[in-house]
Every structure is written in C-alpha cells, then in structure tokens.
Amino acid sequence: MLLEINAKRFVQFYFFKFIVPLILIVIMSWMVFWIDPTNSSTQISVSITSMLTLIAYQFLAVGSLPAVPYLTRMDMIMLSSTVLVFASLVEVVITSFLVQKNKVELARSIDNYCRYIFPATFLLILIHHTITI
Numbered sequence: 685m686l687l688e689i690n691a692k693r694f695v696q697f698y699f700f701k702f703i704v705p706l707i708l709i710v711i712m713s714w715m716v717f718w719i720d721p722t723n724s725s726t727q728i729s730v731s732i733t734s735m736l737t738l739i740a741y742q743f744l745a746v747g748s749l750p751a752v753p754y755l756t757r758m759d760m761i762m763l764s765s766t767v768l769v770f771a772s773l774v775e776v777v778i779t780s781f782l783v784q785k786n787k788v789e790l791a792r793s794i795d796n797y798c799r800y801i802f803p804a805t806f807l808l809i810l811i812h813h814t815i816t817i
Contacts, residue, residue: 702745702758706765709738710806713769716776717799721791724780731773738769757813764809772802 713734716727742762749758775798779791 698758701748703761705741706738706745706762707806707810709734709741710765710768711803712737713772714799714802716772717795717802721779721783721795722788724776724783727776728773728780731769731776734769735773738766742766761810761813764813765806768802768806768809772798 713731716730719727719730721727745758745762749756755763775794779794782788782791782794
C-alpha cells in the first residue's frame, strides 16, 4: 500500500511576516554609516536600537515558528543577520574611538567602505541561504 500526501507551502506568508521585517531591521542598522562619525552618540543610539529591535523580533519569531531540533534556513538567516547587526555596532565603536584619537578622516573612510560591504555581505547571505538545498 502506498500513501501519497500532497502538501503545499505558502512561502509568501513567511516572506512577508518574517523575512521583510528582518531585512528592514538589518538595513536600519546600516543607517549609522551615513551619520557623521563625529556624532558618535547618535551612531551608538541607532546601533543599540537596531540590536535590541532584532532581539525583540527574534523572540517574537521564535514563538511563531515551529520548534524543530535542527537549524532551518530561517534560523541561519536570523543568526547571520544578528552577526551583521552586531558587526555594525562594533564598527560604530571603532569609528567613535578613532574620532576620539583625532582620526576623523579614517573613521569616515571606514564608514564609506562599510556602506558597500555590509549590504553586499547581507545580499550574499540571503542568496546563499535561499539557494542552498
């Protein structure tokens, strides 16, 4: 006897309820790269807000997703996003330190560099975890 079950997954639900808000939170963390490093208090505030928003979002998402004993693609995307948001916080701390040491141009140069590196890295993460089977 052969039992066949046809199932269909509604990807749009997960995309609009989980992925899109996650992408917006990660992009929010990149706003610090456009704030002048001499305004370090604003940069740090935005970075910490992004990190706390992401943590709160993860608590919400964990309660809505099914519990499984292995890491899913969604788990990997969330973990990678957390690392990326934390890296932007680290970058802000580094540029703030450089400004205190009167290396403002170096801090601005790092911010300009990160404007491209962080989005490119996130795009590669999304592509990798979306395509990987």
